[in-house]
Amino acid sequence: MVNIAVAGGRGQVSREVIDALVVANKHDITILSRTATKDVTPGVHWRVVDYNDASDLIRALKGVHTLLSFVQPLADPDQKSQKNLIDAAVSAGVKRFAPSEYGSSGTIDMPWWAGKEKIRKYLKEVNKDGKVLEYILFQPGLFLDYLAFPYKTAKHVAPLQTVFDYQNRRAIVVDGHEDAVMTLTTAADVAAVVAQAVDYDGEWPIIGGIRGNRVTFSQILEIGEKVRDGPFAVEKVQSQDLEAGDLKTSWALEARHQAVSENQAAGFLTAVPIGILLSSTKGAWDVSDELNQLFPDYEFVGIRDFLANVWDGRS
Ligand SMILES: NC(=O)c1ccc[n+]([C@@H]2O[C@H](COP(=O)([O-])OP(=O)(O)OC[C@H]3O[C@@H](n4cnc5c(N)ncnc54)[C@H](OP(=O)(O)O)[C@@H]3O)[C@@H](O)[C@H]2O)c1
Numbered sequence: 001m002v003n004i005a006v007a008g009g010r011g012q013v014s015r016e017v018i019d020a021l022v023v024a025n026k027h028d029i030t031i032l033s034r035t036a037t038k039d040v041t042p043g044v045h046w047r048v049v050d051y052n053d054a055s056d057l058i059r060a061l062k063g064v065h066t067l068l069s070f071v072q073p074l075a076d077p078d079q080k081s082q083k084n085l086i087d088a089a090v091s092a093g094v095k096r097f098a099p100s101e102y103g104s105s106g107t108i109d110m111p112w113w114a115g116k117e118k119i120r121k122y123l124k125e126v127n128k129d130g131k132v133l134e135y136i137l138f139q140p141g142l143f144l145d146y147l148a149f150p151y152k153t154a155k156h157v158a159p160l161q162t163v164f165d166y167q168n169r170r171a172i173v174v175d176g177h178e179d180a181v182m183t184l185t186t187a188a189d190v191a192a193v194v195a196q197a198v199d200y201d202g203e204w205p206i207i208g209g210i211r212g213n214r215v216t217f218s219q220i221l222e223i224g225e226k227v228r229d230g231p232f233a234v235e236k237v238q239s240q241d242l243e244a245g246d247l248k249t250s251w252a253l254e255a256r257h258q259a260v261s262e263n264q265a266a267g268f269l270t271a272v273p274i275g276i277l278l279s280s281t282k283g284a285w286d287v288s289d290e291l292n293q294l295f296p297d298y299e300f301v302g303i304r305d306f307l308a309n310v311w312d313g314r315s
Pocket of ligand 1 (some may be wrong): 007008009010011012013014032033034035051070071072073075076081100101102103104140141142143258259
């Protein structure tokens with residue numbers, strides 16, 4: 001049994017992981033939150049923290065073995081909260097840390113995830129004269145659950161639209177890059193693998209690739225046409241238009257993540273598909289498989305079965 005602190009533990013992704021840790025029933029879990037509004041599973045402790053108060057953070061982290069952060073990078077533009085958290089973790093003697101990653105390996109062309117890059121650099125800097133904090137970047141690619149939009153398939157992660165619109169049998173791809181790779185992993189698999197990593201006694205690898213499914217855009221469309229029982233309207237866009245910030249398509253994303261404000265929405269709903277399309281042509285979503293190798297017995301949900309189940313009987 002170890003003490004685990006979960007920063008941002010009342011968020012969508014963190015609650016998936018907390019549920020997996022609670023089921024395993026091996027550890028003492030404390031959510032760190034800026035608010036006193038408790039909204040948690042019984043048996044999980046709650047600690048209000050002020051991310052701008054170093055001594056408060058250090059007190060909260062005393063005795064903590066593993067610190068998992070799910071602080072929303074969009075809501076923390078300079079990543080002040082996570083940097084202060086890392087400093088406090090070092091001062092408090094926390095053994096292991098996982099920053100708020102849970103996405104792609106590269107962040108190129110995805111300005112909304114620039115904060116992740118800042119934290120990667122910060123962690124390297126903190127350890128530059130010798131390791132003071134063991135850490136891992138959990139990278140599972142995109143949640144496979146999003147291909148079920150608008151249906152909810154995860155317990156806490158809300159549905160989100162993507163360039164693969166299974167409901168309306170349509171998709172956007174970059175002309176000439178149909179073989180670009182996407183890694184797609186269900187939120188439940190991410191949570192289960194993170195829980196196994198928490199239990200793992202060996203040293204964490206820095207890159208924690210979690211490869212649920214590694215598929216090309218063409219394969220995602222081929223699976224879509226099969227499970228949706230009909231052809232997809234595929235709109236091909238040009239890289240140079242995307243690089244110029246133009247999304248020349250007849251349709252666009254409409255549903256925003258809850259962390260994106262109404263004011264930010266219009267910009268995001270264009271920037272996100274552009275960023276995902278462009279970054280995929282540069283290999284950003286082709287994540288590695290360190291954790292598949294570490295836990296070879298873990299069976300991931302396959303994309304074909306998952307989507308066949310989701311779309312079975314749906315018009
Ligand atoms: N790969 C994918 O498909 C995918 C999809 C979704 C998310 N993600 C990633 O998963 C991670 C978690 O995302 P999420 O959607 O679960 O996040 P979320 O629900 O939007 O927020 C998580 C928590 O962040 C905390 N928070 C917000 N602003 C903060 C600040 N300035 N300082 C400190 N804490 C702050 C809040 O906790 P309190 O209010 O309780 O303090 C909140 O509950 C992110 O890194 C995100 O990019 C990946």
